[in-house]
Amino acid sequence: MTDPAHARPSAGPSAARPPHPWRDPALRPVVAASVTLGAAVGVFAISFGVGSVSAGASVLQTCVMSLLVFTGASQLSAVSVIGAGGTTASALGGALVLAARNGVYALTMGRRIEGRLPTRLVAAQLTIDESTAMSVAQDDPIAQRAAFWITGLSVYVFWNTGTLIGALLGTAIDPVTFGLDAAFPAAYVAMVWPQLRSPRGRWAALIGSVLCLALVPVLPVGVPILCAALAVLVGIPPDHSATQGITP
């Protein structure tokens, strides 16, 4: 793959930056963060691989699912429905609802990731919770793009490697024993933090969280996150303070 972060030199404040943004020392924390996240994802991938094979999928089906679907919550939900004796249609329905949130992330990322069509199609495939959240935590557009690619590729490699290991070995490491189920919300705390600098960011975060928690018990899994996006409507009134934390 060509280096997508500088596929198209961009004008504006970023033009004065060095030509290899991925080697920018300022990105080292992003690389460390994306490898940390990737490692946590890898352990979940092992348990997905184990669960998928024990639900009756072949090793090849399990690996193809991780390579092509590449959105963990959807894959886990499909496998658990099939494992519980559900139909293909019911497994597909629930998993696609869960996958829909990536479309919301893609609304944001599609406006930030540049490049030719093949590059952008790869970027679309890498648009998931982790890559989006890591990207939006950065301040300038070059760092946002680099963080997206670094995290997306790191998670892709770890997710698929872990899936293969789990599917072949068939012995689960229970991520819960190591507290890894808390690793993801903790990572999201760090990622959402910069969004809370502006009053509107704080309102959107508060309303999104409350909406999501209020709807968890009454709506199918995956839908509350979609509804949380309605909190962006706090952006409707004109902004007089001009202190928005992020550059679109």
Add this chain to the structure above:
Amino acid sequence: MTWTLVLALAAGAFASKAVGFFLLAGRPLPAVVDRCLALIPAAVVAALVVKDTFSSGQHLEIDPRALGVGVAVVAVWRRAPFVLVVVLAATVTAVARQAGWR
């Protein structure tokens, strides 16, 4: 598990990513839409935090994850590096479970 499910899920999952990715890309939008889109990360990532901390499936619950994520909030507030934030949260959660809190 059928190949139909694997491939239909792959197609559907990619379609929702691609539709979002290309729907608004490269076109100027009214300022009000831009302002709202800029708030998607705040709204959705904050919702991911509370969902992954306080829910399992359709159930709300307070379990050791809440302690781990609480420690993470303090760590982020004290400007701890990302890796430390994540490792602290996982360790605190694991230790709380070892101590018998489920």
